[in-house]
Amino acid sequence: xxxxxxxxxxxxxxxxxxxxxxxxxxxxxxxxxxxxxxxxxxxxxxxxxxxxxxxxxxxxxxxxxxxxxxxxxxxxxxxxxxxxxxxxxxxxxxxxxxxxxxxxxxxxxxxxxxxxxxxxxxxxxxxxxxxxxxxxxxxxxxxxxxxxxxxxxxxxxxxxxxxxxxxxxxxxxxxxxxxxxxxxxxxxxxxxxxxxxxxxxxxxxxxxxxxxxxxxxxxxxxxxxxxxxxxxxxxxxxxxxxxxxxxxxxxxxxxxxxxxxxxxxxxxxxxxxxxxxxxxxxxxxxxxxxxxxxxxxxxxxxxxxxxxxxxxxxxxxxxxx
Ligand SMILES: Nc1nc2c(c(=O)[nH]1)N[C@H]1C(S)=C(S)[C@@H](COP(=O)(O)O)O[C@H]1N2
Ligand SMILES: [Mo]
Numbered sequence: 511x512x513x514x515x516x517x518x519x520x521x522x523x524x525x526x527x528x529x530x531x532x533x534x535x536x537x538x539x540x541x542x543x544x545x546x547x548x549x550x551x552x553x554x555x556x557x558x559x560x561x562x563x564x565x566x567x568x569x570x571x572x573x574x575x576x577x578x579x580x581x582x583x584x585x586x587x588x589x590x591x592x593x594x595x596x597x598x599x600x601x602x603x604x605x606x607x608x609x610x611x612x613x614x615x616x617x618x619x620x621x622x623x624x625x626x627x628x629x630x631x632x633x634x635x636x637x638x639x640x641x642x643x644x645x646x647x648x649x650x651x652x653x654x655x656x657x658x659x660x661x662x663x664x665x666x667x668x669x670x671x672x673x674x675x676x677x678x679x680x681x682x683x684x685x686x687x688x689x690x691x692x693x694x695x696x697x698x699x700x701x702x703x704x705x706x707x708x709x710x711x712x713x714x715x716x717x718x719x720x721x722x723x724x725x726x727x728x729x730x731x732x733x734x735x736x737x738x739x740x741x742x743x744x745x746x747x748x749x750x751x752x753x754x755x756x757x758x759x760x761x762x763x764x765x766x767x768x769x770x771x772x773x774x775x776x777x778x779x780x781x782x783x784x785x786x787x788x789x790x791x792x793x794x795x796x797x798x799x800x801x802x803x804x805x806x807x808x809x810x811x812x813x814x815x816x817x818x819x820x821x822x823x824x825x826x827x828x829x830x831x
Contacts, residue, residue, distance in 0.1 A: 567722035569640035576644035595691035603731035612734035622677035650744035660722030677757035706762030742815035780813035
């Protein structure tokens with residue numbers, strides 16, 4: 511990724527994100543609320559979500575697959591993004607993704623399948639019961655968030671498509687439309703953005719076909735109207751604004767792997783023991799905990815999703831990074 515770091519590897523403070531006025535005002539409201547006793551547990555978090563006006567999306571929490579951790583504020587999750595189709599700065603997607611038209615939208619499922627099909631977004635929403643899953647997302651750049659996503663296991667799509675015996679991998683293709691996405695003119699990546707999973711990875715119930723977050727449909731900057739979330743892998747595996755899903759014989763040529771093969775492998779499982787060639791992956795900065803003296807968190811193998819370990823038995827994860 512294009513990441514700006516100070517020479518000692520510590521991120522520079524984000525002066526643009528927090529102004530003294532904001533700090534002062536939030537502190538003042540906090541004290542006021544304390545005084546009237548209106549803060550109770552998660553209520554505090556609810557107030558931090560500046561609700562966007564996006565359509566609501568009802569879903570039942572799946573506690574078995576959810577991280578019981580403090581969730582990232584809606585504001586942070588929707589203003590600190592990677593979506594290079596809209597620019598390479600973290601704030602670009604929130605500023606420029608307004609031109610993305612998430613409706614009407616269709617996704618075509620094709621390739622090595624017995625039943626290829628195309629679905630519009632409303633049919634995708636109804637394909638299986640929607641679940642809320644609170645997942646950690648760890649970016650390869652060294653930061654992480656905890657987000658209540660809404661969707662269902664990608665395995666539901668696999669079931670419907672009935673892959674042939676030739677299907678060994680799944681390829682996810684994002685929209686690449688210069689008219690809607692100003693960054694697609696840039697040469698920072700080969701467009702469209704392509705990601706992929708091995709068939710058994712795609713079939714793992716944790717892999718989430720994602721249609722919403724925080725009780726609403728996906729905001730444009732987070733990959734509206736449909737994306738994949740693969741919580742045990744670095745964030746770039748979780749392709750946004752998907753228009754095509756292809757079942758294929760050969761390992762997909764993914765956008766980041768093509769751009770820098772020595773830095774971004776096909777697997778890209780979160781792994782604190784395998785450093786990125788230019789920085790350590792041992793720790794991470796949880797967005798929202800960015801105080802100057804806040805300690806970094808230890809990054810966990812598979813981002814803490816140890817259920818997936820059996821997918822990789824016998825594989826050398828240093829070679830297959
Ligand atoms: N199409 C597309 N998908 C993408 C990206 C991108 O630039 N384009 N960035 C990836 C990276 S690097 C990360 S960390 C996550 C960020 O998702 P979020 O902004 O919803 O937190 O999206 C991933 N999916
Ligand atoms: Mo990322």
